[in-house]
Amino acid sequence: MIKVAIVGGTGYTGVELLRLLALHPHAQVKVITSRSEEGVRVADMYPNLRESYPNLAFTVPDADALTSCDVVFFATPHGVAHSLADEILQAGTRVIDLSADFRLEDADEWAQWYGQPHGAPHLLADAIYGLPEVNRDKIKDARLIAVPGCYPTAVQLGLLPLVEAGLADPQQIIASCASGVSGAGRGAKVGSLFCEAGENMMAYGVKGHRHLPEIKQGLSRAAGQPVELTFVPHLVPMIRGIHATLYTTVVDRSVDLQALFEQRYQNEPFVDVLPAGVFPQTRTVKGANMCRIAVQRPQNGDVVVVMSVIDNLVKGASGQAVQNMNIMFGLDENSGLTTIALIP
Numbered sequence: 001m002i003k004v005a006i007v008g009g010t011g012y013t014g015v016e017l018l019r020l021l022a023l024h025p026h027a028q029v030k031v032i033t034s035r036s037e038e039g040v041r042v043a044d045m046y047p048n049l050r051e052s053y054p055n056l057a058f059t060v061p062d063a064d065a066l067t068s069c070d071v072v073f074f075a076t077p078h079g080v081a082h083s084l085a086d087e088i089l090q091a092g093t094r095v096i097d098l099s100a101d102f103r104l105e106d107a108d109e110w111a112q113w114y115g116q117p118h119g120a121p122h123l124l125a126d127a128i129y130g131l132p133e134v135n136r137d138k139i140k141d142a143r144l145i146a147v148p149g150c151y152p153t154a155v156q157l158g159l160l161p162l163v164e165a166g167l168a169d170p171q172q173i174i175a176s177c178a179s180g181v182s183g184a185g186r187g188a189k190v191g192s193l194f195c196e197a198g199e200n201m202m203a204y205g206v207k208g209h210r211h212l213p214e215i216k217q218g219l220s221r222a223a224g225q226p227v228e229l230t231f232v233p234h235l236v237p238m239i240r241g242i243h244a245t246l247y248t249t250v251v252d253r254s255v256d257l258q259a260l261f262e263q264r265y266q267n268e269p270f271v272d273v274l275p276a277g278v279f280p281q282t283r284t285v286k287g288a289n290m291c292r293i294a295v296q297r298p299q300n301g302d303v304v305v306v307m308s309v310i311d312n313l314v315k316g317a318s319g320q321a322v323q324n325m326n327i328m329f330g331l332d333e334n335s336g337l338t339t340i341a342l343i344p
């Protein structure tokens, strides 16, 4: 059994890790932290987990407890993994960080977007960007994983086949995305209130969202040249889910894009290319570690439209984190991740 610790266990990605790991045949959560809920039993805070964790209680983060485990997941705001990861790694425990702390290769760029100095630039060389569909081989030997963000997962998986094949105009890519409210975390914020987010749709971060440099970094690496992107996120009144609508100009209209996408993802257990003419819906991935994608070239024109959906808390965060753990520990990549989406 892999001994697991989770830092930040009361938040939405933390509790999603608990749910997924409860069903994992080879992992057991030994330590779960919260500074505000110290001593509270998981079962009392999250009654859906009563049978799975009858005795586990939240404790404050403690280096000895964390390093007694094989792997530590950080389900915390940015900056927390910066301060704790080094000590954990030095003790030989692996780290899977769900925050943005190690996603950008350039510490100065990170500081610019996150408004504070990078807290652990010396660890960047060890950090592997945990998108298995791109980095599976590197993840196998990794000690430190930067789990991709939710929007970056949906957008990159939707565009990778085109960008890798040199079929997308790298100056003409637009990502218009919608996210459910759980994407903002569990902390109390006015914008997340039922009366504010319900019956409403709004764009935000149009001037520049923190996920923009991460998406550009991944797509530029895949393209082998700098990629420009216009990224417009929206908040929509659902709890879970991301729907990305991606537009680019195709440089060769003779290519069968449906076949290209099917071929690119034919061996990927968590990417589903839908049949031609079928469009993905967020409810078909709710609770599941799955990305469903459709590709269209309307009216046989130059513009390609790709639609990509994920559950922000699963393939967009905790499910992808467990997928990384499975690869790192040489387990079946599906372990603990076979839950089917909930409809309705």
Ligand SMILES: NC(=O)c1ccc[n+]([C@@H]2O[C@H](COP(=O)([O-])OP(=O)(O)OC[C@H]3O[C@@H](n4cnc5c(N)ncnc54)[C@H](OP(=O)(O)O)[C@@H]3O)[C@@H](O)[C@H]2O)c1
Residues within 6 Å of the ligand: 007, 008, 009, 010, 011, 012, 013, 014, 033, 034, 035, 036, 037, 061, 074, 075, 076, 077, 078, 080, 098, 099, 100, 148, 149, 150, 182, 183, 184, 185, 186, 187, 312, 313, 316, 317
């Ligand atoms: N929500 C999503 O859909 C999503 C998707 C992908 C990635 N992410 C990323 O995943 C991370 C967690 O997101 P979330 O939505 O789960 O956040 P959240 O609901 O706000 O939860 C944050 C958790 O971190 C703990 N925490 C806060 N400050 C801490 C500190 N200084 N030291 C130790 N623990 C601390 C909190 O517990 P205490 O304060 O009680 O300790 C809480 O359990 C974020 O970096 C987020 O950007 C989120």
